[in-house]
Each structure stands twice: as C-alpha cells, then as structure tokens.
Amino acid sequence: MSLRVTFVAAGGGSSPLAERFEDDRPLDRDGWWQVERAAPGLLPLAAADLRYCSPAPRSRATGDGLGYTPLVQPALRDCDMGRWRGLTPREAMAREPAAAELWFADARAAPHGGESLLGFIGRVGGWLDTRPLEDGGRIVAVAEPSVIRAALVYALRAPPATYWTLDVRPLSTAVVVGRAGRWSLRFDGAPGCGPARP
Template sequence: MHVRVTFVAAARNASLLAERFEDDRPLDQAAWDQVLHVAQQLLPLAASELRYCSPTPRSRATGDALGYSPLVQLALRDCDMGRWRGFTLGEAMAREPQAVDAWLADPRAAPHGGESLLSFISRVGGWLDTRPAEEGCRIVAVAEPSVIRAVLVYALKAPPATYWNLDVHPLSTTTLTGRAGYWNLRFDGVAPLPTRA
C-alpha cells in the first residue's frame, strides 16, 4: 500500500540566535510573516487526507496558519534531551564537554538522561511506518527540522551519524512515498522567504 507523506518544516523565530534543545517558544512576528509569505505555495497540502503536526507550539501554529488543522502526534515530538532541555549545544558543551562528545560520537548514548539519537530515529520512523492509510493516501505533517532529519535517516536506512549532516530549512517540504520499510525520497525544495532589510 503506497502513500505519500509530505513533511513541512515549522517556521523558525528570527530571534532564535542559537538553536536550543526542545525549544518550545511560540512563533514570533518574523516567523508569522514567513508563514504568510509562503502560505499560497503550501496551502494545496491542506487537501491531504491526513494532516498531522509535532506537539511544539511552532509546529502547531505553522500547521494552523497554513490551513491544515493538524492533529498533534506525540511520536513526532523532538528528541528528549533530558537535563539539556533548553540549552544550546554550546551551553551543554560548557557544562558537560565529555558527555556532549560521547553523545555526538555514539548514537546509542544518552548522557543527558533523555533519549539517544538511535531511539529518537526509531521512534519517528515507527510513526512513519504505522500511518493508517489507503492506497494513494496523501499525508502532510508539520514538524521541527530535527524530527524531519530523523525521519529521513530512518526512511533512507542511513547510518545514524547521517543525522548530523542533514540540514532542513524552515518551511521547506520533503516528500516520502512508499510503504512501511520501503520509502523513496523526493526533494521538494525550500519555499523562498523574504530577505531582511
């Protein structure tokens, strides 16, 4: 049974100077402006039979602003970073350099007391493989870039370390077609965002 799952990366705040682990701040005005700028291009995805989102405020707001009325999926939450939640990578490194090194080097490591990279990839991959859908069903899911990176590693059956080499831009779309365990990737591109003066 083949389905098409299009992931839309949640809008990002302009004030986000450094990416924080499990950042749950809502969209700021600059992010809202970006969503409105690309809404016309992404609105057709609202016709998808199933519409989902990560539980973050940014993902929910992006999905709602695009007219998707998405259903929150806990399996699409960001990686559980334990005691590093809310830290930047630099802040975690300043406090626990050896633990960060271990976490970056070993996908099974969870020195922060949360979820390992391998567990995160498996969780979101399990969500992808268990989508209840009819043949030809179209699904859209608004998620944090980290979640989309994990899904791509899973779908491509790539080594977990590949996660660190993927870059997902805000409001970009990526489509997977196929079925559980057999996914094909289509790069849809990045919706052009307005430049700042």
C-alpha cells in the same frame, strides 16, 4: 498502494547548531512572517488526506497558520534531551563537554538522561511506518527540523551520523514515498516552482 508523506518544517527555525533542544517557544514575529509569506505555495498541501503536526507550539502554530488544521501526534515530538532541554548544542558542549562529545559520537548514548539519537530516530520512524494506508495516500506533517531530519535518516536507512549533516530550513518540505520499511526520498518540481503538490 504507497503513501506520500510531505514533511513541512515549522516556521522560525535556525541552523542545527543554533536550535534549542526541545524548543517549546511559540512562533515569534519573524516566524509568523515566514508562515504568511510561504502560505500561498504551501496551501495546496491542505488537500492531503491526513494532516498532522508535532506537539511543539511552533509546529502547531505553523500548521494552523497554513490552514491545515493538523492533528497533534505525540510521536512527532522532539528528542527528549533530559537536562539539556532548552540548550543549544553549543551550550550543552560548553557545560558538559565529555557528555556532549559522547552523545554526538555514539547514537546509542543518552548522557543527558533523556533519549538516545538512535531511539529518537526509531520513534519517528515507527510513526512513519504505522501510517494507515487505508485512510488515504497523501499525508502532510508539520514538525520541528530535528524531527524531519530523524524521519529522513530513518526513511533512507542512513547511518545515524547522517542526522547531523541534514539542514532543514523553516517552511521547507521533504517528501518520502512508500510504505512501512520501504521508503524513498522524492524530489519534485524545479527551483523557484514552490512546493510539490500533495
């Protein structure tokens, strides 16, 4: 038996370089508008056997707004960015250029005093690998774009630097199928057809 895990990106997001590290702001008016607009296409995912979300306010609000009533999963929290919490990558580069350069170049480094990129990817991947097969094969997880990028890098066994090349848009979906240690990325549907069925 295999699992089908559909990740849904929280509303109100932005490009990777404009995201704030460990952003704990709630959904703003534009974010709620995005959720309301996407809800008809994403509502079928509420039929998943298990529905989760990250602890971030945007993720919880997105999951509730889509009718998922998700269970908060601490392992799906954003990367611990230490003293860079709340900054954008550009702001971190401006304040501590050498430390930021090291962090972007070395996935094992944590010059901000928080979690390394490799540790973050491993934590999210560990959550993915410990999903219970016996509780049902369909899972939906609403999370911040950074968490979804980490999950995809883990599932694909891609080099950590791949994390920086993935662009996860608000309310977009990504589906991984498999089981612990054996995941594949699945593309369903055609452009304009909405999200895949759960």
